[in-house]
Amino acid sequence: MASKTQSKTTAEFADDPINASLTADDKIELLRKMVRIRRFEQTSLKHYHAGSIGGFLHLYIGQESVAVGSISLLGDHDHVITAYRDHGHALAVGMTMDECMAEVFGKKTGCSKGKGGSMHYFAPDKNYWGGHGIVGGQTPLGAGLAFGVKYLGQKGCCLCYLGDGAINQGAFHEALNLAALWDLPVIFIIENNGYSMGTSQVRSSAHPEEGLAARAQGYNMDWAQIDGVSVYEIRAGVNKAVLRAHEESRPTLLEIKTYRHKGHSVADANAEKYRTKEEIQEHMAEHDPIDFWKSTLIGEGVITEDDYKQINKEAGAEADAAAEFAIKSPFPDESEIFDDIYWEVDNNTEAGRTGRHFFHG
């Protein structure tokens, strides 16, 4: 949405009951979560450039409203699964900066003990099921989490996030079909940042004029398109889908329009070649979801500019402390290579002790 229409849409979505019920503290907390994600990633980027972090680092900067807005709606039996751009969702579900930072540093104190890295964060105790590296590969798992919720007779759902580049993978279409066919309470959220790595959406996806999510019509599934700049709009739109999942056990396909300020990953050398600097600048200057939410809250009199500065400062300090924690943490021990492969072996059960499980050396 262009910035000139923002005040109108903000008012419209702010009045939605799910938003009208937010307290000032709730709204500040949403801001704080977004700012924490950004400062976490800015700090990780700094250490990546310094050579302390290797591999892939897919930054979520510019998209924070999507994870924070949607995950803020969830309850005890709701689940989250996403792809490799997973830092935002992890912090939004309540994982700590320390465990997340230590993981990208490859440290023993990381959330996956240094075995997963940036793309593979997990926190089952927070109903967070990854962090998956293969484009679209997590979408059948998302349907499966919803199947599990339904099978166990719980009132819940699964938010299954994917990028716009994932919508052409076969596994995703199979997951859509199963979800619609079996009335699974899953909400597929396409975070459409316009680019599947360096290939623009125009060059990668055929879809109805109404947008990517309109493909859901082919599966007789409900769908909607949401502007990802506004937390109010995201919450209002996703909540309809959550209610549909909870009350009717029906799936939804959502497309949330967003933008990544950085490249596909930090290793993306062409991030400013397949899109213009002007395009990136415009999004950063005019459609940044954190700026937008900050302005909204200042406009509502919920915070002042100084409050925001304080939140930003605290988040920056937290991220620096997390980096310090990661740096000071030990690397995993070589002896841990053969842990966490088989549950039965890890738990030293009779099954785990029967037969040879590993064949090296």
Added chain:
Amino acid sequence: MPREITYREALREGLDEELAHDDNVVIIGEEVAEYNGAYKVTEGLWKKWGDKRVIDAPISEAGFIGMGIGASMLGIRPVMELMFYSFAYVAFDQMMNNAATCRYMSGGLINVPIVVRGPANGGTNVGATHSHTPENIFANMPGLKVVSPSDPYDVKGLIKSSIRDNDPVYFMESTVLYGMAGEVPSNDELDEGELIVPIGKAKVKREGADISLIAHGRAVVSSLAAADILAEKYNINAEVLDLRSIRPLDEQAIMETVRKTHRAVYVEENKPFCGIGAQVSSMIMEQAFDDLDAPVLRITSADAPAFYSPPIEKLQLPTPEEIVERSLTIC
């Protein structure tokens, strides 16, 4: 008179007992419910257990197996049927990446108690696409277990332990064996009250002192037939060891039989390149070199895609005659 039932019936009995044993066991696959199973393995289970426990899936292996993996993370125990194990290849990312590595990449926070079962065999006149034997491919991946039962007793005992196992188990059967009858005690004949065969334990199917025929799956049946011929015609007493599970592997049983007979042949319907026999013969070479009186032989399917024409296709798989002929070269 001990009870005799077929491999198919034994498998079904195991599935039925596990549906009764644990409310979270659910059978999902193509034609498993209303159609009663493409190979009738699940016949009657939908009628008995209903829509919630036995579910017909669309032809969508990546989708429904991936879905089963996701559900298993929440404690559901899906038993997924592949109509042919050849179809695993369209679900490969789910079966190799998601089922096998989620536990590792989460630092042990997750486990995936799923069973993916179905026939993995050639020799049925259906062409190369439906005749794959991928036990070596999946056994290559740490995090997965691969089981390959060769008789009714084992198929029942092993499906039950596979469903109760807390790791992903890929359970490979054979359409050629489905009609094979064998002794399977009923539960009231057993002190334990049920038949459980542990994963990772091999079984000596025939005692012998002159040569060890080590095998898995239907190749065990061919090896037993070969052992009869060796005894009758050549006075050679072959021991036949059925691995039953590929990973975990009963290394001790392999070395014991080699140390007893000093001659080993690995027989399998898998392809030769990096097949199970390649792994086993390497282990024998490393651990029992001094016990060997002859090189370890490998008898596999022909190193070619499955031939459609029946008379030729039969020649691609190890026959008792081929096993005898090759065995004689080292006796």
